[in-house]
Amino acid sequence: MPLLPDAAGRPLRSLRISVTDRCNLRCAYCMPEEEYVWLPHEQFLRFEEIRALVDVFARLGVDKVRLTGGEPLLRRDLPVLVRLLAGQPALRDLALTTNGILLPRLAEPLFAAGLRRVTVSLDTLRHDRFRALTRRDELDATLAGIDAAAAAARAHGREGLKLDSVILRGVNDDELGDLLEYGRTVGAEVRFVEYMDVGGATRWRQGRVFPRAEMLERMAARYGAIEPLPPTDSAPAARFRLRDGTVFGIISSTTQPFCGTCDRARLTADGRLFLCLYARTGLDLRQPLRDGATPEELADRIAPAWRGRRDRGAEERLRVAERAPLLRAAELRRDPHLEMHTRGG
Numbered sequence: 283m284p285l286l287p288d289a290a291g292r293p294l295r296s297l298r299i300s301v302t303d304r305c306n307l308r309c310a311y312c313m314p315e316e317e318y319v320w321l322p323h324e325q326f327l328r329f330e331e332i333r334a335l336v337d338v339f340a341r342l343g344v345d346k347v348r349l350t351g352g353e354p355l356l357r358r359d360l361p362v363l364v365r366l367l368a369g370q371p372a373l374r375d376l377a378l379t380t381n382g383i384l385l386p387r388l389a390e391p392l393f394a395a396g397l398r399r400v401t402v403s404l405d406t407l408r409h410d411r412f413r414a415l416t417r418r419d420e421l422d423a424t425l426a427g428i429d430a431a432a433a434a435a436r437a438h439g440r441e442g443l444k445l446d447s448v449i450l451r452g453v454n455d456d457e458l459g460d461l462l463e464y465g466r467t468v469g470a471e472v473r474f475v476e477y478m479d480v481g482g483a484t485r486w487r488q489g490r491v492f493p494r495a496e497m498l499e500r501m502a503a504r505y506g507a508i509e510p511l512p513p514t515d516s517a518p519a520a521r522f523r524l525r526d527g528t529v530f531g532i533i534s535s536t537t538q539p540f541c542g543t544c545d546r547a548r549l550t551a552d553g554r555l556f557l558c559l560y561a562r563t564g565l566d567l568r569q570p571l572r573d574g575a576t577p578e579e580l581a582d583r584i585a586p587a588w589r590g591r592r593d594r595g596a597e598e599r600l601r602v603a604e605r606a607p608l609l610r611a612a613e614l615r616r617d618p619h620l621e622m623h624t625r626g627g
């Protein structure tokens with residue numbers, strides 16, 4: 283099937299689907315406010331509607347789907363959705379990004395339903411820091427969730443457990459090595475993520491960003507020479523290998539963005555399509571779907587939008603001289619679709 287190129291020649295290959303905007307944590311870099319405006323539940327796409335849209339995206343070239351949120355495991359009966367999507371033959375990859383808290387109960391049914399890979403977000407191994415960063419006391423549950431995911435993935439012959447750690451200067455930048463070593467004990471590749479000034483990050487400051495260059499210095503100081511590895515597919519992480527063979531990744535969206543190879547679209551829980559993490563507006567797919575649009579008609583809405591895509595949000599932010607948070611809390615309250623936890627990270 284010919285791939286659908288956007289205005290910069292980037293094909294549409296991957297889709298991140300947020301299945302809920304609700305979350306059981308309040309990470310300081312994502313949901314720092316006390317109050318949020320939530321999407322109405324009745325507007326959430328039903329599982330059959332998500333499958334119908336995934337079928338349309340698959341015709342357009344998408345072969346990778348990642349479920350996210352908010353916290354995706356809060357969506358009731360998530361394994362039922364995974365089973366529905368796993369039955370779409372064009373999908374090469376079906377992955378999940380989660381904070382892990384509910385994995386002790388859900389890892390096994392999710393892998394049994396056909397999930398291929400899990401990424402768990404884990405920023406610290408210290409209880410006091412976890413409480414301060416997330417405003418919840420759930421480190422033990424998260425670690426139990428990682429164990430459960432590792433065991434279930436093994437039992438089902440699936441690989442690729444990853445841990446994503448957002449590194450904030452002065453908060454957890456002294457834990458890179460500890461996170462890496464923890465990742466080794468559970469068989470997970472660790473990826474360090476730069477703090478991004480996306481919607482929702484209303485406390486973002488340049489001084490809190492711990493850049494890729496410093497991450498590499500830290501790792502070299504502890505482990506010696508670091509070898510860069512060739513890029514895999516269009517994955518956002520640059521990968522590196524230590525002398526002992528351990529591989530880790532860095533997602534440098536803030537200081538060295540990778541918009542030039544970005545093949546990713548995002549679908550919110552209420553069916554709005556965003557072509558970039560930084561996009562201000564999206565394309566509503568729920569209404570046409572509920573009005574009975576055929577797969578061809580839906581494809582005819584999505585394809586021109588993707589063909590006209592010029593977004594390079596993170597690169598444009600790099601050119602802003604006095605960088606401050608992208609959006610204020612009041613703007614986010616007016617349109618919760620601008621929130622990171624709504625568009626799925």
Ligand code: SAM
Binds near residue numbers: 312350351477
């Ligand atoms: N709740 C799930 C989780 O935390 O894994 C999935 C949704 S969360 C929005 C997806 C990813 O976005 C997480 O790995 C999180 O660390 C990341 N994220 C959220 N805000 C961020 C920010 N300001 N900068 C960098 N990464 C961020």
Ligand code: SF4
Binds near residue numbers: 305309
């Ligand atoms: Fe944290 Fe993910 Fe929830 Fe955002 S959506 S507050 S990153 S757990």
Ligand code: SF4
Binds near residue numbers: 539544560
């Ligand atoms: Fe893709 Fe937009 Fe992120 Fe750039 S900022 S990598 S175009 S989603």
